[in-house]
Amino acid sequence: MSVRVRFAPSPTGLLHVGALRTVLFDYLFARNKGGQLILRIEDTDRTRYNPESEQEFVDTLRWVGIQFDEGPHVGGPHAPYRQSERAAEGIYAKWIAELEAKGHAYKAFETSQELEEMREFQQINKQPLGYFGGDWRDASPEKVEAAIAEGKPYVIRQKMPRDKKIVVQDLIRGRIEFDSNTLPDPVLIKADGMPTYHFAAMVDDHLMGITHVLRGEEWISTSPYHWTLFEMFGWQPPIFVHCPVIVGKDGKKLSKRHGATRVLDYMAQGYMKGALKNFIALIGWAPGDDREVYEDEQELIQAFSIERLQPSPGQFDMEKLRWLNGHRIRLMSPEEILAEIEGLLAEAHTVQYWENFVDEPMPNQKPIDGKEVLGKVQFLVKRAHEDRDYVLKAIKEERERVGSLVDFGDACEFFIVADDSLNYDPKATAKWFTGQAHVPALFDFLTACCENGTFGADTPAEEYENAIKDYFASSGLDKLGPIVHPTRVALTGKTVGPGLFELMAVLGPERIKNRVARARTMLS
RNA sequence: GGCCCGGUCGUCUAGUGGUUAGGAUGCCGCCCUUUCAAGGCGGAGGUCGCGGGUUCAAGUCCCGUCCGGGCUACCA
Numbered sequence: 001m002s003v004r005v006r007f008a009p010s011p012t013g014l015l016h017v018g019a020l021r022t023v024l025f026d027y028l029f030a031r032n033k034g035g036q037l038i039l040r041i042e043d044t045d046r047t048r049y050n051p052e053s054e055q056e057f058v059d060t061l062r063w064v065g066i067q068f069d070e071g072p073h074v075g076g077p078h079a080p081y082r083q084s085e086r087a088a089e090g091i092y093a094k095w096i097a098e099l100e101a102k103g104h105a106y107k108a109f110e111t112s113q114e115l116e117e118m119r120e121f122q123q124i125n126k127q128p129l130g131y132f133g134g135d136w137r138d139a140s141p142e143k144v145e146a147a148i149a150e151g152k153p154y155v156i157r158q159k160m161p162r163d164k165k166i167v168v169q170d171l172i173r174g175r176i177e178f179d180s181n182t183l184p185d186p187v188l189i190k191a192d193g194m195p196t197y198h199f200a201a202m203v204d205d206h207l208m209g210i211t212h213v214l215r216g217e218e219w220i221s222t223s224p225y226h227w228t229l230f231e232m233f234g235w236q237p238p239i240f241v242h243c244p245v246i247v248g249k250d251g252k253k254l255s256k257r258h259g260a261t262r263v264l265d266y267m268a269q270g271y272m273k274g275a276l277k278n279f280i281a282l283i284g285w286a287p288g289d290d291r292e293v294y295e296d297e298q299e300l301i302q303a304f305s306i307e308r309l310q311p312s313p314g315q316f317d318m319e320k321l322r323w324l325n326g327h328r329i330r331l332m333s334p335e336e337i338l339a340e341i342e343g344l345l346a347e348a349h350t351v352q353y354w355e356n357f358v359d360e361p362m363p364n365q366k367p368i369d370g371k372e373v374l375g376k377v378q379f380l381v382k383r384a385h386e387d388r389d390y391v392l393k394a395i396k397e398e399r400e401r402v403g404s405l406v407d408f409g410d411a412c413e414f415f416i417v418a419d420d421s422l423n424y425d426p427k428a429t430a431k432w433f434t435g436q437a438h439v440p441a442l443f444d445f446l447t448a449c450c451e452n453g454t455f456g457a458d459t460p461a462e463e464y465e466n467a468i469k470d471y472f473a474s475s476g477l478d479k480l481g482p483i484v485h486p487t488r489v490a491l492t493g494k495t496v497g498p499g500l501f502e503l504m505a506v507l508g509p510e511r512i513k514n515r516v517a518r519a520r521t522m523l524s
Numbered sequence: 525g526g527c528c529c530g531g532u533c534g535u536c537u538a539g540u541g542g543u544u545a546g547g548a549u550g551c552c553g554c555c556c557u558u559u560c561a562a563g564g565c566g567g568a569g570g571u572c573g574c575g576g577g578u579u580c581a582a583g584u585c586c587c588g589u590c591c592g593g594g595c596u597a598c599c600a
Contacts, residue, residue, distance in 0.1 A: 010600045045599055112598070119597095128526055129596050155598050173529070182527050182596095190598040197600050221528055221595035244530080251592070279536095282548095286537055290547045310537085313593070317535050320549045330562070401561040468558095484558035496560035 003035025004211050007068075008201060010042045011053035015060040016261040017316065018216065018246045018254060021280045025243060026214050027066045028281065028304040038208060039071030041082040042201065044194045060263045063347070064273045065297075070208075078208045083200050092195040095203050095233075096156055096188060104232040105188055107154045108136040109147045130184025131157065137185065156189035158198070158225060158232075166224040171212075171241045172309045178224040186225050198222065202229045210238050212306070217242040217313075241306060244284050244313045254316055266321075268353035270404030272340060275325040283314040293324070295331060322403040330399055334392040338384055341405050345381055350374075376409030383416040391416060393506045397498035414492040415506060419514035424493040424522065431495070432486040433523050438477065439486045440523060443516050445471050446487065450513035457508055461501040468501070490519035 007023040009015070030037040039061075043049055058073065070076025080086055087093075099105040108131070110118075115131065122129050136144070137159060147154065164180040188199040195203070205213060220242050230237035248258030260266055266276055278294050286292075287303045294300040329337060344350050357370025384391040394415035395408060402411055414422060433439060449455045454467055472483050488500050491507060504512060 008600095012600075042600070048599060115598085123525085126525060153598095157598095170529095176528070178527070184596080187598050192598080194598090196598070201600090216594095217529065218594055219600090222600095223528095242529085245593080247593085249535085253593085282536065284536095288538070290538070292536085292548060312530050314537090315535055317549070320536065323549060326562090399562090480558055488559070494560090498559095498561090500558060 001211060003030060003033040004038065004209050005030050005035065005214060006038040006040050006205070006208065006210050008040040008042050008204075008215075009057055010045065010048070010197075011057070012045070012048040012050050013053055013056075014262045015057050015264070016254070017263055017266075017280065018261075020060070020064065020263045020276075021246060021283065022214055022216065022243055023061070023066055024064075024277055024281055025241075025285070025304075025306070025309070028301055029212065029214070029306050030069075031301045032304045035211070036069040037066075038076070038078075038210070039068040039073075039081060040204060040208070041072055041084075042197065043082055043084045044087065044196065044200050046192070046194065056264075059349070063264065063267055064277060083195070083204065086200070086204065087194055091207070092189070092200055092203060093193075096195070096199065099158075099188070099232060100156065102232065104159050105156050106137055106139070106159055107144055107148075108134060108157050108185075109152045109154045110134055110136070111153075128182060128184075132184050153191040155187045155191055157185040158188050158229065160185050160225070161228065166228060168223045168227045168240065169237075170220070170223070171239050171306065172311050173220075173242065176220065176223070180224070180228075183224055186222075198225050198229070202226050205238055206230070206233070206235045212239045212241055214241045214243060217244055241309065243309065244311055246280075246283055246316050247313050248316060251313075251315070258316065259318060264347075264349045265353055267344070267347060268350040270344065270406035271321060271325050272328060272405065275321065275328045278328075279321045279324050283316065284310050286310070293327065295328065326403040329402060329405070332399075334395040334399070337395050337399065337405070337408070338388075338392060341377065341408060342381055342384070344405055345377060373406055373409060376413055377406050378409075380409050380412055380416060390506070397502055397506060400498075411497075414494065414497070415503075419511055420518065422493050422515060422518070424489070424519075425495065428489045428493065428495045429522055432489045433519070436482065436486060438475065438482060440520070441475075442471075442483060442486060443490070443520050443523075446490075446516045447513055450509040450516075455504070455509040455512060459505060459509075461499070461505040464504045465501040486519075491515050 005026045007026050009019060027037055029035070039057075041054060041057075043054075054072075061068075068074055070078065070081065072079075072081040080089070096105060100107075110131075118131070118134070119129055121127075137157075160183050161180045166178045166180050166183070168176045168178070170176055186198050187196050189195055204210075223240055223242070226240075227237055246254050248254045250258075254261055260269065263276075267273070274295070274297065277297070278292075278300065281294075281300060281304070282292055285304070285308055287305075288308060291303070294303070332340070351374065354370040354374035357368070357373070359367040359370070361367035380391065391412070394412040397415075398408060398411040402408055417423075446455075449467060455464065468483060468487070469480070472480055475483065477483065484500050485495070488497065488503075489495065491500075491512060492503065497503060507515075
C-alpha cells in the first residue's frame with residue numbers, strides 16, 4: 001500500500017520550527033516512498049481560530065518548497081480538507097452516531113462549572129484527575145432523553161474501556177502501555193457540535209487513508225484514546241510516529257527568548273531554505289553514516305529513513321545553522337547568490353521583519369539596527385540593477401566570510417558605496433594613517449599608478465600585486481604590512497576584508513584614485 | 525500527585541555485547557597569508573545520568589534510582 005502522510009496544523013498562530021520539522025519529515029518520508037503528502041487544516045476550535053494563520057502556513061510552506069499532493073489549495077479526492085467544512089458536511093456527526101450506536105460514546109450533561117468543582121474535589125482528595133463517568137456514562141436512556149428534552153447542553157464522550165491494558169505501537173519507541181483505568185473519558189464532540197482533535201483527526205486520518213501519523217511527542221499521552229477509537233470503529237490504526245521536540249539552549253521548549261521560532265524569520269535573516277531544511281532534518285534524525293551536508297535535496301530524500309528517527313529531544317544550535325548556511329553560500333556562484341538575495345528582498349516578510357526589528361542586545365554587544373541592516377541589503381540590490389557585473393565581483397570576494405545572505409549588505413558596502421561617502425573606521429585610520437611618515441609617498445605612488453595606466457580598468461589582481469611589491473622593494477621598508485594596511489584602510493575604510501590585490505582589481509583605478517585622494521585629506 | 529516519554533564530548537549525532545567510544549559544529553593551536561575569513565592539518569573536550577546485576581566481556585541486556593520533559597481542557 002502506498003504511503004500517505006498528512007500535516008495537520010491548527011490555524012491558531014505562526015508556523016514555528018518544531019512544526020516545520022514535522023512537515024519536513026512527512027515530506028521526506030512521502031517523497032522517499034513515492035507516497036502522498038496531504039495538508040489538512042484542523043480548525044475545530046472556534047475560540048482560538050486565527051484567520052491569518054492559514055495564510056502563514058501557505059506562505060511558509062511555499063517558501064521552504066514543500067508541496068502537497070492534496071489539500072485545501074490543491075484539492076483532492078477527500079475534499080474538503082478543512083475540518084470546519086467537513087463538520088458542516090456532517091461527516092463527524094455521522095461517525096459519532098455510529099459510535100454511540102455501538103455503545104462506545106455517550107452524552108454527558110455536566111456544566112463546565114460542575115466539572116470545575118469535580119476537579120477541585122479530586123485534587124483535594126488526591127484522586128486521579130479527569131472525568132471517569134460522572135452521572136452519565138451509565139445513565140439510563142430515559143434519563144438522557146429527559147435531559148435532552150429539557151434542552152440541556154451536552155458533550156459526547158468516548159467510553160473508555162475499563163480494566164484493560166492499552167498498548168499503542170509507536171514506530172520509534174515501540175510498545176507504549178497504558179492502564180485504561182487511568183484514562184478519563186475524553187470529549188469527542190463539544191457542546192457547540194464541533195469535534196475535538198481526538199475525534200476529528202482520527203476520523204479524517206482513517207477516511208483519508210493516512211498510513212503514518214507523524215506528530216509531536218506531546219501527543220503520546222493522548223495516543224491511547226486515539227488507538228482505542230480505531231479499535232471501536234474496527235478500523236486499522238495508522239502507524240504512529242511521535243517526533244521528539246526541538247528545545248532551546250537551556251533545554252526548555254524553543255521559545256522567543258532563544259531567538260526566532262517563526263520559520264519566516266529565518267528566511268528574513270538570510271538563511272536559505274535548503275540550509276534550513278538540511279539543518280532541521282538533522283535534529284532527531286541521522287543517516288547512519290557520517291554525512292550531514294546535503295546540497296541536493298534529492299539526496300536527502302533518498303537518504304531519509306523513518307526508522308532512523310531518534311526518540312530524544314534535540315537542541316536548536318544556531319551556530320551550526322549559520323555554518324551550514326555559510327557553507328552552502330560558498331558552494332554557490334555569485335549569480336546564484338545575487339538571485340537569492342533578490343528573492344529574499346522580494347518577500348514582503350523580509351522587509352517587515354527588519355523594519356520592526358527590535359534587538360535585545362547581549363550584555364556587551366552593540367544593538368543591531370534592523371532598518372540599517374535592511375537598508376544595506378536594499379542598497380546592494382539597487383546597485384546590482386545599475387552595475388550587475390561589478391556587484392557580482394564584490395559578492396565573489398565576500399562570499400568567504402558570510403554566514404547569511406543579509407551579511408552581504410554590510411560586507412559589500414565599501415565596494416558599492418560612492419567614493420565620497422565611504423565610512424572610515426576611526427580605529428583603522430588612527431592605527432594606519434596617523435604618524436606614518438611613509439604614507440604620503442605611498443599615496444602619491446598609488447595615485448600615479450592610476451593616472452599613468454599601471455592600474456587599468458582590466459588590470460588583474462596579480463599585476464596590482466607586482467606593482468605594489470615592486471614599490472615595496474624600492475621603499476626601504478622591511479615589511480609589506482606598512483604598505484598594505486594603509487592602502488586597505490584608504491580603499492575600504494576597514495582593517496578587515498578580502499585580499500588587497502583582489503579588491504583593488506575589483507575597485508579599479510577610478511575608485512582607487514578617488515579614495516586615495518580622500519584618504520590623503522585625513523592624514524594629520 | 526497520577527500516567528507516559530527521554531538521558532553518549534557544550535551542542536547535533538554514530539554506535540544493537542568485544543571500538544584507543546567515531547564524525548560534525550563550537551572552542552584552541554599550526555599551516556596558508558597583507559588583515560579578517562575561508563580552506564588544510566592538529567589539539568583539548570565523554571568515568572556513555574547514577575547504582576546494582578547478567579556475562580569471560582555492557583554505552584549496548586535486566587532491575588532500581590535520579591534528573592529533564594510531556595499530558596492530566598468542551599486547546600490542539
